[in-house]
Amino acid sequence: MVADLDWWLYPLHRWIWSDAHRRARKLLRFCETEADGGRDLARASELTTDPRLRRLYLRHAEDELRHADMLRHRAIAVLMALPPRSVSSFEANWLAPGERGLDDLRIDGERDDALLAFLHLSERAAAGRFKIYEKALASDPQTQQLFSDILRDEEFHMNYTRRELVRVSPKKHGWRLFWARAHRLWKGYLRLAMALAGVLGGLMLMIQYFVILPVFALLAKRAARSEPEGWVLRSPRRPSLSSQYE
Numbered sequence: 001m002v003a004d005l006d007w008w009l010y011p012l013h014r015w016i017w018s019d020a021h022r023r024a025r026k027l028l029r030f031c032e033t034e035a036d037g038g039r040d041l042a043r044a045s046e047l048t049t050d051p052r053l054r055r056l057y058l059r060h061a062e063d064e065l066r067h068a069d070m071l072r073h074r075a076i077a078v079l080m081a082l083p084p085r086s087v088s089s090f091e092a093n094w095l096a097p098g099e100r101g102l103d104d105l106r107i108d109g110e111r112d113d114a115l116l117a118f119l120h121l122s123e124r125a126a127a128g129r130f131k132i133y134e135k136a137l138a139s140d141p142q143t144q145q146l147f148s149d150i151l152r153d154e155e156f157h158m159n160y161t162r163r164e165l166v167r168v169s170p171k172k173h174g175w176r177l178f179w180a181r182a183h184r185l186w187k188g189y190l191r192l193a194m195a196l197a198g199v200l201g202g203l204m205l206m207i208q209y210f211v212i213l214p215v216f217a218l219l220a221k222r223a224a225r226s227e228p229e230g231w232v233l234r235s236p237r238r239p240s241l242s243s244q245y246e
């Protein structure tokens with residue numbers, strides 16, 4: 001469903017990747033996600049008691065760390081080829097998040113089947129997105145080639161996680177996938193709610209600043225006009241015996 005929506009938004013993806021500065025920054029951000037995922041998978045290979053999964057997680061971790069290297073080198077090459085200029089920080093990460101899912105990985109205390117289900121859905125989403133990025137990067141053949149190389153690995157990750165899930169949980173793999181999907185939907189909802197809360201918070205502050213504050217400023221000005229200017233002589237009072245301030 002998300003992949004279909006992404007294809008509908010294909011013109012937006014083309015626009016996001018068309019700016020070379022933004023492209024380099026996005027590659028660097030993807031590099032961080034891949035490196036993070038690689039470290040988590042290396043940890044998963046230490047924790048699992050299944051020797052076959054240990055080998056596969058280790059290979060998966062190596063792939064993700066290699067992707068991080070490839071993305072970083074390409075980002076540096078793109079940046080080096082550009083003249084310096086001030087850039088906006090807008091990266092549209094909500095629309096083109098790369099291999100999202102790996103940044104949400106929880107390894108410690110996770111069962112192998114739950115982890116495999118989560119990995120399978122994340123890798124499937126990532127493979128779908130990288131296909132779109134690959135197509136949208138027709139104007140930059142080197143970055144396009146980078147994504148098609150990475151895509152081959154992502155498809156391998158997507159397939160092995162599904163195959164191993166069926167192996168370790170032959171009866172409950174459908175249930176595990178259902179829960180992993182529900183978890184991803186919940187995370188997506190939270191991300192959307194946080195983005196909406198940020199927009200609404202900004203809007204409320206703008207209304208306070210431009211609508212409510214001017215009213216108070218006007219009232220304060222009017223009150224100030226009715227006050228006498230300068231020092232005012234007050235009637236002398238007898239000194240208080242109970243307080244030094246009166």
Ligand SMILES: [Fe+2]
Nearest residue numbers: 034064067099
């Ligand atoms: Fe990757």
Ligand SMILES: [Fe+2]
Nearest residue numbers: 123153154157
């Ligand atoms: Fe991957």
